[in-house]
Amino acid sequence: MTKRVAILISGGGSNMIKLAQSMTGDHPARPVLVASNDPAAAGLDVAREMGIETAAVDHRAYGRDRASFEAALLAELERAAPDIICLAGFMRVLGAEFVSRWEGRMLNIHPSLLPKYRGLDTHARAIAAGDTEAGCTVHLVTPALDDGPILGQARVPIRADDTPQSLAARVLEQEHRLYPAVLRRFAEGERQPLMLD
Structure with missing residues (x-):
């Protein structure tokens, strides 16, 4: 049975795009929703152009009331009935x-x-x-920040002349490889970590 995937973003959604593009053909999952905490997130427009349903729940409208924001976000997610949620640059704890x-x-x-x-x-x-x-990690989300079981990692050498920006750009290239690969394995039921060089 095909898994339903919802993707949460806050900005341009480059990882969302790679995930959505990967979910074709014999892939065991399909994207059913892209949601954001920012109605102006550029990734929402891209998702719509890709034919994916979108939703926006503006966290600013809720002030410090995180519970109400999360309740509204949950309502959008439940309408889409996803089997898997992928956080892809979602900048809310x-x-x-x-x-x-x-x-x-x-x-x-x-x-x-x-x-x-x-x-x-x-x-x-x-x-x-x-x-x-340096590198990137895909992990299961737990209540502790960036702390869940690791599902995959990709490594990037740090060069002597690297700046945070140059390193970030190379790590992002690996994110675009790693996340789709891990999602496919996860949708197939594989939980052993995938390690990419």
Whole structure:
């Protein structure tokens, strides 16, 4: 049975695009919704052009009331009835109750080799630490930030002349390889981590 996938974004959605493009042919999943916390997110327009349903729940309208924002987002997701949720540059921290609702079915991609550098500014932190490699990780989402079981990683060497921007660009190329590959395996029931060079 084909899995239904909802993708959450906050901006241009480059990982969303790669995920959606991958879900064709004999792929075991199909995109049924792209949702954003920002109605102006450029990725929503791209998703519509790709023929995917979209939804926007503006977090700013809820102020500090995260529970109400998450309830509205949940309502949009439940209408789409996804089997899997992929966070793809979704820049809101989701509460434990929301995450628990999708436990074992929500994936995220993070621009570091977890468990290193949870949170923000991952590339600058890796360079400042003198690391020789960086990369990205796809993991299951748990209530703890960037902390769930790892489903895949891709590594990128850090060059002597790297800036956070140049490193981010190379890591993003690997994100675009890794996330679709992990999603396909996940939709097929495979949970062993995929390690790409």
